[in-house]
Amino acid sequence: MSNEAVLHGNVGVGHSHDAHADHGHGHHHETFITKYVFSQDHKMIGKQFLITGMVWAILGGLMSVLFRLQLGYPDSSFPWLEDILGKWAKGGHISAEAYYALVTTHGTVLVFFVLTAGLSGTFSNFLIPLQVGARDMASPLMNMLSYWFFFMASVVMLSSLFVETGPFSGGWTAYPPLSALGDASDGSKTGMDLWLVAMALFVVSQLLAGLNYIATILNMRTKGMSMTRLPLTIWALFFTAVLGVLSFPVLFSGFILLIFDRNFGTSFYLSDIFIASVGALPNEGGSAILYQHLFWFLGHPEVYIILLPAMGMASEIISTNARKPIFGYMAMVGSLFAIVVLGFLVWAHHMFVTGLNPFLGSIFVLMTLLIAVPSAIKVFNWLTTLWRGNIRFTPGMLFAIGFVSLFISGGLTGIWLGNSALDIHLHDTYFVIAHFHIVMGVASMFGMFAGVYHWFPKMYGRYMNHTLAYTHFWLTLIGAYLIFWPMHYEGLAGMPRRYYDYGNWESFKQFLELNRFISTVVIIVFCVQLLFLFNFFYSIFKGRKVTTLNPWGSNTLEWTTPIRPGHGNWPGEIPEVHRWAYDYGKDGQDFIPQTTPVGDNESHH
Amino acid sequence: MSMFFTIAVIVLVFLVIFQIAKASEYVSVLKGEEKSRAQANKLNGFFMIAFLVLGLIGVYWCNKLLFHKTLLAREASSIQGERVDSMLWVTLIITGVVFFLTQIALFAFAYKFQENPKRKAFYFPHNNTMELIWTVVPAITLTILVVIGLRNWFFFTSEAPQNALHIEVTGKQFGWIFRYPGHDNNFGKKYFRVIDAASNPLGLIWQDNAGLKLKDDPATHDDIVTEQTVYVVKNRPVQFIINSRDVIHDVGLPEFRMKMDAVPGTPTTMWFTPKFTTKEMKERTGNPDFQYEISCDQMCGNGHYSMKGVVEVVTQEEYDLWLAKQKPSYLSAFPPAEAKPAAAAAPAADSAKTAKATGAAATDKTKI
Numbered sequence: 021m022s023n024e025a026v027l028h029g030n031v032g033v034g035h036s037h038d039a040h041a042d043h044g045h046g047h048h049h050e051t052f053i054t055k056y057v058f059s060q061d062h063k064m065i066g067k068q069f070l071i072t073g074m075v076w077a078i079l080g081g082l083m084s085v086l087f088r089l090q091l092g093y094p095d096s097s098f099p100w101l102e103d104i105l106g107k108w109a110k111g112g113h114i115s116a117e118a119y120y121a122l123v124t125t126h127g128t129v130l131v132f133f134v135l136t137a138g139l140s141g142t143f144s145n146f147l148i149p150l151q152v153g154a155r156d157m158a159s160p161l162m163n164m165l166s167y168w169f170f171f172m173a174s175v176v177m178l179s180s181l182f183v184e185t186g187p188f189s190g191g192w193t194a195y196p197p198l199s200a201l202g203d204a205s206d207g208s209k210t211g212m213d214l215w216l217v218a219m220a221l222f223v224v225s226q227l228l229a230g231l232n233y234i235a236t237i238l239n240m241r242t243k244g245m246s247m248t249r250l251p252l253t254i255w256a257l258f259f260t261a262v263l264g265v266l267s268f269p270v271l272f273s274g275f276i277l278l279i280f281d282r283n284f285g286t287s288f289y290l291s292d293i294f295i296a297s298v299g300a301l302p303n304e305g306g307s308a309i310l311y312q313h314l315f316w317f318l319g320h321p322e323v324y325i326i327l328l329p330a331m332g333m334a335s336e337i338i339s340t341n342a343r344k345p346i347f348g349y350m351a352m353v354g355s356l357f358a359i360v361v362l363g364f365l366v367w368a369h370h371m372f373v374t375g376l377n378p379f380l381g382s383i384f385v386l387m388t389l390l391i392a393v394p395s396a397i398k399v400f401n402w403l404t405t406l407w408r409g410n411i412r413f414t415p416g417m418l419f420a421i422g423f424v425s426l427f428i429s430g431g432l433t434g435i436w437l438g439n440s441a442l443d444i445h446l447h448d449t450y451f452v453i454a455h456f457h458i459v460m461g462v463a464s465m466f467g468m469f470a471g472v473y474h475w476f477p478k479m480y481g482r483y484m485n486h487t488l489a490y491t492h493f494w495l496t497l498i499g500a501y502l503i504f505w506p507m508h509y510e511g512l513a514g515m516p517r518r519y520y521d522y523g524n525w526e527s528f529k530q531f532l533e534l535n536r537f538i539s540t541v542v543i544i545v546f547c548v549q550l551l552f553l554f555n556f557f558y559s560i561f562k563g564r565k566v567t568t569l570n571p572w573g574s575n576t577l578e579w580t581t582p583i584r585p586g587h588g589n590w591p592g593e594i595p596e597v598h599r600w601a602y603d604y605g606k607d608g609q610d611f612i613p614q615t616t617p618v619g620d621n622e623s624h625h
Numbered sequence: 626m627s628m629f630f631t632i633a634v635i636v637l638v639f640l641v642i643f644q645i646a647k648a649s650e651y652v653s654v655l656k657g658e659e660k661s662r663a664q665a666n667k668l669n670g671f672f673m674i675a676f677l678v679l680g681l682i683g684v685y686w687c688n689k690l691l692f693h694k695t696l697l698a699r700e701a702s703s704i705q706g707e708r709v710d711s712m713l714w715v716t717l718i719i720t721g722v723v724f725f726l727t728q729i730a731l732f733a734f735a736y737k738f739q740e741n742p743k744r745k746a747f748y749f750p751h752n753n754t755m756e757l758i759w760t761v762v763p764a765i766t767l768t769i770l771v772v773i774g775l776r777n778w779f780f781f782t783s784e785a786p787q788n789a790l791h792i793e794v795t796g797k798q799f800g801w802i803f804r805y806p807g808h809d810n811n812f813g814k815k816y817f818r819v820i821d822a823a824s825n826p827l828g829l830i831w832q833d834n835a836g837l838k839l840k841d842d843p844a845t846h847d848d849i850v851t852e853q854t855v856y857v858v859k860n861r862p863v864q865f866i867i868n869s870r871d872v873i874h875d876v877g878l879p880e881f882r883m884k885m886d887a888v889p890g891t892p893t894t895m896w897f898t899p900k901f902t903t904k905e906m907k908e909r910t911g912n913p914d915f916q917y918e919i920s921c922d923q924m925c926g927n928g929h930y931s932m933k934g935v936v937e938v939v940t941q942e943e944y945d946l947w948l949a950k951q952k953p954s955y956l957s958a959f960p961p962a963e964a965k966p967a968a969a970a971a972p973a974a975d976s977a978k979t980a981k982a983t984g985a986a987a988t989d990k991t992k993i
C-alpha cells in the first residue's frame with residue numbers, strides 16, 4: 021500500500037507502464053533536471069551522494085598529499101606549490117597556517133563528507149529500498165532535500181577555502197577556545213564561521229536522511245520481509261541511521277553554543293582568557309571542556325556511523341562470495357546492537373587527560389573495553405564465514421577481506437587506547453593517528469570500495485574492469501599498511517600529532533627518514549586511487565555490459581529487478597520474500613534467492 | 626622540470642596499466658569468461674597467501690628497524706612510567722597474539738578455501754558453543770586488562786605524596802611559564818585581568834586594585850616565575866598544577882609517560898617521580914643533547930609545533946642551589962628601593978598556611 025502511494029504521489033511511475041521506464045518516454049514529465057539533478061529516485065540520489073563524496077575524497081586526499089610533503093620534506097622547496105597555493109606556500113614552502121588548514125579540512129571532509137555522506141548516504145539510498153523491497157524511500161522529497169542540504173554544506177565548506185584569512189585550522193574536532201577566538205588564530209575568523217555553517221547544514225542533511233532511512237526500513241518492507249530476514253547491510257544501515265539521529269542533534273547544540281560564544285558575547289566555553297594580541301577577554305565562568313563532551317557525544321557514535329555501513333556490506337559481500345551463509349546472523353545483529361548502545365556510553369575515552377574526574381574516567385574505561393567484545397564477535401564470525409567456503413575473489417570480495425584485516429589491526433590498538441592509564445602516554449600521538457586511520461579511515465574506505473565494486477553492475481548495468489580493480493586493491497592494501505603501520509612506532513616514541521615540523525625536537529627528529537618514506541608511499545597510493553576513479557567513470561560509459569540479472573549469484577532482492585531498474589524498481593509486483601538472505605550452499609544448492617518459497621523437504625537448521 | 630617528468634611518468638604508467646586492463650578484458654572474452662575468472666581467482670588466492678607471508682616478514686623487519694627508536698626500548702624515567710611500560714608489554718602480548726592468530730586465519734582461509742569446482746561450500750549458519758566461547762574469552766581477557774589498567778589509573782590520579790614539590794605550569798601561545806611558591810611554600814593569588822605580558826605574565830595580585838576589587842596578596846611576593854625550563858628533583862615526587870592563559874594546551878612528558886591538558890579557567894594536576902637526572906640520561910642514551918622535552922600535545926594554534934619546554938631533573942643539592950639564585954618576580958617588578966618595606970617583610974611569617982593552601986590547589990583539579 022504505502023509503497024505504491026509513495027510513487028504515485030511523486031513521480032507517477034506505476035508498475036503498469038514501467039516497461040518503458042528504460043526509454044524515458046513512459047512518463048512525459050521526466051526531464052534532464054528531474055532525472056539527474058532534482059531527482060527523487062533513491063538510486064539517483066545514491067549516485068549523487070557517491071559522486072559528490074568522490075569529489076571530496078579527491079580533494080581531501082590531495083590535501084593529505086600536500087601536508088605529507090611538508091612532513092616528508094620539511095627543508096625542500098617546491099615552486100609549483102606557490103603556483104597553486106599562492107601566499108600559503110611562499111617560496112614553495114607550505115606555511116604553518118596552510119599546513120594546519122589543510123590538516124583540518126582534510127579531517128573534516130573525510131570524516132563527514134566522504135565517509136558519512138559518501139558512504140552511508142550512497143548505500144543507504146541505493147540499497148535500502150532495493151533490499152527491503154520498496155519502490156522508493158518513505159519520503160523521496162525529504163531524501164532529495166537531504167542531498168541538497170549536503171550539497172549546500174559542500175559549497176559553503178569549499179568557499180571557506182578561499183577566504184582572505186584562510187579556512188578553519190584548529191583541527192577537525194574544533195575545540196574552543198581556539199575555535200572560538202579569531203584573535204587566537206586567523207583560521208578561527210571567517211573560515212570558522214563558514215565551517216560552522218557548513219557543518220550545521222550537514223547536520224540537517226543527516227537528520228533528514230536518517231529519519232527517512234529508519235522510516236523506510238521499519239514500514240516499507242515487502243511482504244514476508246520480517247526484520248530477521250533483512251540482509252545485514254540493512255541492519256547496519258538501520259543502526260547507522262539510529263546513531264546519527266540520536267547524536268547529531270547533540271553536536272548541533274554544541275555548535276550553536278560555539279556560534280553564540282563567537283558572535284554574541286556569551287561565555288559557554290570561555291573563561292579566564294588573556295590573548296597576547298588583545299589582552300584579557302571579558303568572559304568568565306564558561307567551561308572549555310563542556311564542548312568536548314558535546315562534541316564526542318556525537319564524535320564517538322560518528323566513528324561507528326562511518327564503520328557500520330562498511331561492516332554491513334562486508335558481511336553481505338563475504339557471505340555471497342564465500343558461497344556460504346554468514347556465520348551467526350543473530351550474533352551479527354546482536355553485536356551491531358551492542359555497539360550502538362555502548363557507542364553512546366564511551367565518548368569520554370577521548371578526554372582521559374582533560375582533568376576528567378578519575379572515577380568517571382574509570383567507568384569509561386570499562387565501557388570502552390566492553391565495546392571490544394561485540395567487535396571481536398564480528399571478526400570471529402567473518403573468519404568462520406570464510407572457513408570451508410568456496411571463495412570467489414571478485415573485486416568486492418577482495419576489498420571486504422581487506423576490510424576485515426584492517427578492522428582487526430586497528431581495533432586491537434583501540435584496546436590500548438581505551439585503557440586510560442596507557443592513553444595518558446599515547447593520547448594525541450601518532451599512535452592515535454595510526455589507530456583511527458586503520459580502523460576507521462582505511463577500513464571504511466575499503467568497505468566503500470567493496471560496495472562500489474559489488475553494486476556497480478546494479479547501478480550502471482555494466483561491470484568495472486577487473487584487472488584495474490585487482491591492481492587497485494593490492495596496491496592500496498599494501499600501501500595502507502606501509503603508511504600507517506610504522507606510525508605506531510612514532511607514537512610509542514611519544515611523537516605528537518598535528519606538528520608542522522619536528523626539526524627542533526631532540527626526541528622526534530629521528531623520524532625524518534621514516535616520515536619521508538611514509539610521504540612517498542602516500543603519493544603513490546594517491547595515484548593508485550586515480551586508477552579507481554578512472555575505472556569508475558570509464559566503466560559507466562564503456563564498461564562490459566551486464567547480461568544476466570544476477571551476476572554474483574546473490575540471494576538479495578535487488579538482483580530480482582531489471583538490469584537497469586527504472587524509478588519504482590520492479591516493473592511488476594514487488595516480489596514476496598520467503599526466507600532469510602543467506603541460503604548459500606544449502607542442501608547442495610549453490611544459492612536460493614529470498615524470493616524462492618521454502619520447499620517441502622528442505623532441511624532445517 | 627622534474628615536475629613535468631614525474632607527471633609524464635605517471636601518465637605513462639597509467640596508460641600501460643590501462644592497456645593491459647583492456648587487453649585482459651578482450652582476452653577473457655576470447656577465452657571464455659568462466660575460464661578467465663578461474664584464472665584470476667587462482668592468482669588472487671596466491672596473492673592472499675603471499676601477502677600474509679610478506680606481511681609477517683614486514684612486521685618483523687619494521688620492528689627491527691624501528692623498535693629501538695621507541696621509548697619502550699629503554700627504561701622509563703619515572704616510577705609511573707615503569708608501570709605504563711609493563712602494562713604496554715602485557716597489552717602488546719595479548720593483542721599481538723590475537724593479531725597474529727586472526728590475520729593468519731583470515732588470509733590462510735582465503736587462500737585455502739578459494740573456489741574449487743570440485744568442492745562444495747559447507748552450510749554452517751551458526752553454532753552456539755563456538756559463539757559463546759568467543760564472547761566469554763575476550764570478555765575475561767579484557768577484564769584482566771581493565772583491572773590492571775584501573776589500578777594504575779587510580780595510582781596516577783591519586784593525591785601527590787606529602788613530600789612532593791609543587792610547581793605551577795601555565796601554557797600560553799606558544800610557550801610555558803612556571804611558578805614556584807617561594808619561601809612561604811604558598812602560591813599567591815592571581816587574576817587574569819591583571820596580566821601584563823612583560824612584567825606580570827601570570828597576573829599575580831601583588832597590588833591593590835580598586836577597580837577590580839583586588840587586594841594585594843603578600844603570598845605572591847616571593848613567588849618565582851620562570852619560562853621555558855622547569856627544575857625538578859630526582860627521586861622526589863613533583864606535582865604540576867596546570868593552567869592555561871589562552872587556549873587549551875597539553876603538558877606532554879613522553880619520557881615520564883605523563884600528559885595532562887592545560888585548560889583555561891579549569892586547573893588540572895599531574896604528579897610523577899623522576900628517576901634519573903638529565904645528566905644521567907645523557908649518559909644512558911649516549912646523546913649529549915638529550916633533554917626531557919615538554920611537548921604541547923593539544924592543537925593550540927599555528928605555533929603548536931614549536932611549543933617546547935624543558936624539564937631539568939637535578940639532585941636536591943643542585944636544586945637548592947639553583948633555587949637560591951632565583952629572584953622573586955615581585956622584586957623585578959618593584960625593585961627593593963621602591964617596594965614598601967611592610968610588604969617585603971610579610972612572606973616569612975605565614976609558612977604555617979603552606980600545607981593547607983597547596984593541598985587545596987591540588988584538590989581543585991577535577992571538574993567535569
Ligand code: HEM
Pocket residue numbers: 193323324326327369370388389391392395430431432433434435437438439443446447448452455456459460461
Ligand atoms: C575496539 C574498539 C575500540 C576502542 C577500544 C577504541 C578506543 C579509542 C580511544 C580510547 C581513542 C582515544 C585516543 C586518544 O585520543 O588518545 C580512540 C580514538 C579514535 N578512535 Fe577508536 N577505538 C575502537 C574502535 C574504533 C573504531 C571501530 C573506530 C572507527 C570506526 C574508531 C575511531 C577512532 C577515531 C576517529 C579516533 C580519534 C579521534 C581524534 O582524536 O581525532 N575507533 N579510540
Ligand SMILES: [Cu+2]
Pocket residue numbers: 319320323366367369370
Ligand atoms: Cu571513541
Ligand SMILES: [Cu+2]
Pocket residue numbers: 873874875921922923924925926928929930932
Ligand atoms: Cu599546542
